[in-house]
Amino acid sequence: FAGAVARFARGRKLPLIVAPRGMLEPWAINNSKWKKKLAWMLYQKRDLERVTAFHATALSEAGSIRALGFKQPIAVIPNGVQLPEAIEFEGSKVGRCEGAEKTALFLSRISPKKGLPMLLDAWKKLAPTDWRLVIAGNDDSNHLPVLERQIAELGLSDQVELVGPLFGDAKEQAYLNADLFVLPSYSENFGIVVTEALGYQLPVLTTTGCPWEELETERCGWWVEPTPAGIEAGLKSALEASDAERAAMGERGRELVKNKYLWPAIANDMARFYQWLLGNGDKPDFVIE
Secondary structure (H helix, E strand, C coil): CHHHHHHHHHCCCCEEEEEECCCCCCCHCCCCCCCHHHHHHHHHHHHHHHCEEEEEHHHHHHHHHHHHHCCEEEEEECCCCCCCCCCCCCCCCCCCCCCCCCEEEEEECEEEEHHHHHHHHHHHHCCCCEEEEEEEEEECCCCCHHHHHHHHHCCCCEEEEEEEEECHHHHHHHHCCEEEECCCCCCCCCCCHHHHHCCCCCCCCCCCCCCCCCHCCCCCCCEEEEHHHHHHHHHHHHHHHCHHHHHHHHHHHHHHHHHHHHHHHHHHHHHHHHCCCCCCCCCCCCCEC
16 A cells, blocks of 8 residues: 555545555465565554545455454445457357367466465366366466476376466457366455456356355356365366356356446446545445445
């Protein structure tokens, strides 16, 4: 959190809204380096106690903010996406040739927080013969060499592909080529890639460390414990589902994104939140006090 921004707002008596973006989640705090913990004790907690309100992207993140003792209003407004347009899904992943190889995609930062070693162990145990795993993303915290060693030790070099960061058309093509999206994170304040994958009509496997219970309630994926057993069970179910079952999940997921996670509605909620803080309007129903 930028202390200079806090001082600027206080000096001019301006409302200050902070969006922690996962920085106040238990996993982030417990795994912080000592310099971050020292900064928290010296000034960051004090600055946050003085903000006008918080913006959380999910109820779970709002709960983490409250658990740290902050009592200000919290607006729970999710992140948004732009729905992929003019893309022909055609149900083309149903009824493909018998034995055709399918793809499970991970696309996010390559970080210890993302739980990839658990995913690789589960992949080895399940040993799917007609699937490959594509891991895309930029290396964070020098975690990529850890995965490279694990892939070699498990003998998965022919089944798991590390493709690096993907952007633009390459990123879109990765989503279009995939049959399943996997995010085995220990913790996410939101997980924007889940929304993106659902928008591309992909069923999603993620963990209860991510605020995506809707994968279960809307029947568009698997929501499992962030443990080796949880990842293995969820992956087994996802890989054993039929092409038709996964396609139906993908269709329901795309509808969920259309109904809840597009930018125009989210921008409108943000505007209502700002207006309320300025004294112009009633408190929105998504604000927790």
